Amino acid sequence: MRFRLTDDQKALRAGMRELLGRCFGREALRAAVDAPGRLDRALWRTLGEAGFFALRLPEADGGVGLGLPEAVLVFEEAGRALLPGPLVATHLAAASVPGAARGETVVAAVDGELVEWLDAAGAVRGDASGAVPLRSVDPLTPLHRVPAAGPPDPVAVLLTAAEQLGTAGRVCELAVQHARRREQFGRPIGSFQAVQHLCADLLVRAETARVAVYAAAVTADPADIAAARLLADEAAVQGARDCLQVHGGMGFTWEADVHLHLKRAWVRARRAGGSTQGAELLAAALAD
Structure with a gap:
């Protein structure tokens, strides 16, 4: 597409x-x-x-x-x-x-x-x-x-994926900004290969999720929505974790915003259509 x-x-x-x-x-x-x-x-x-x-x-x-x-x-x-x-x-x-x-x-x-x-x-x-x-x-x-779980609304699943995509993009920006500013041994930490790999992985996950989410918004196909949600959840949660890794110990402090992105990504991932349920929905949609 x-x-x-x-x-x-x-x-x-x-x-x-x-x-x-x-x-x-x-x-x-x-x-x-x-x-x-x-x-x-x-x-x-x-x-x-x-x-x-x-x-x-x-x-x-x-x-x-x-x-x-x-x-x-x-x-x-x-x-x-x-x-x-x-x-x-x-x-x-x-x-x-x-x-x-x-x-x-x-x-x-x-x-x-x-x-x-x-x-x-x-x-x-x-x-x-x-x-x-x-x-x-x-x-x-x-x-x-609540005691009884309600069925997932496909549009709610997709809009949650869009929110997760926003977090994935933002934590990628925060990681790159910090890697450029923070210095160790007289050099920006972004010049070290290990940090470069983390930032590259952040970008790849975010852009892969972006393509899937945008495509699902166009097709509104249940399989596309389920796949987009899985990719967006991973991009947000793992991306926020990697962003914390780039920030080091200061990323865990209350004054930083990185941990807030990780916590929100965790909560969104628990909404209907995420994680295991999302994989089941995708399998069911592909089987139809």
């Missing part, structure tokens, strides 16, 4: 990166980390006004009228910025839950055995009865576990 992003798609991605850089930069990220479990409703409404949640709604219904490829692009940017909140659930509820499209209603969803941001939600998709709070490894993603 050969395809290129259109000028409008490139502009959409650049505009979303600019918006998130302005509304959820590093200071806002660290402030959110210091106040875990609190969702910024003003930011949520800003996203609604920008059309983040109504992106795929028809223009006749007050939406932006775009498609799945464009949604993947904006969710990739959200993942890159570590934007908190039940983004996928609210986006998918834009057509059915009043206020979700405008960012006035926060929507959570039962995703496999987990529910993210249940206490902050004004509406819940799926049966969350009997939900039990969990201690989340990610300070920006409060979790509940």
Whole structure:
């Protein structure tokens, strides 16, 4: 498959990166980390006004009228910025839950055995009865576990893959930046072959996942979506681990952002459609 992003798609991605850089930069990220479990409703409404949640709604219904490829692009940017909140659930509820499209209603969803941001939600998709709070490894993603696992939504699986792709791209950038700046023995650590190999592996995994995720957004084929999710989960989790390796001991400190990317990637990988379940979905899709 050969395809290129259109000028409008490139502009959409650049505009979303600019918006998130302005509304959820590093200071806002660290402030959110210091106040875990609190969702910024003003930011949520800003996203609604920008059309983040109504992106795929028809223009006749007050939406932006775009498609799945464009949604993947904006969710990739959200993942890159570590934007908190039940983004996928609210986006998918834009057509059915009043206020979700405008960012006035926060929507959570039962995703496999987990529910993210249940206490902050004004509406819940799926049966969350009997939900039990969990201690989340990610300070920006409060979790509940539900007794019965719900079936995965293919679009939710793909948008999660897009978020993971955003993390994979960002940790690759962070690793390369640190390798250029950090010096050992009077030389940048990026001049050492072992560090170069880590950075090269980061890039290969991220770009392989990018091709798979973008292709799945075009075809919407279940097998393509399952494969894209597996590749994106690996690119995000292993990429964040390798980025920590490049940073050395300082990457594990609370002041650094690298560990936040790893923790978010771990949590996303537990959503429906990831890891073992993703492999089973891929096998079932290929068997049909």
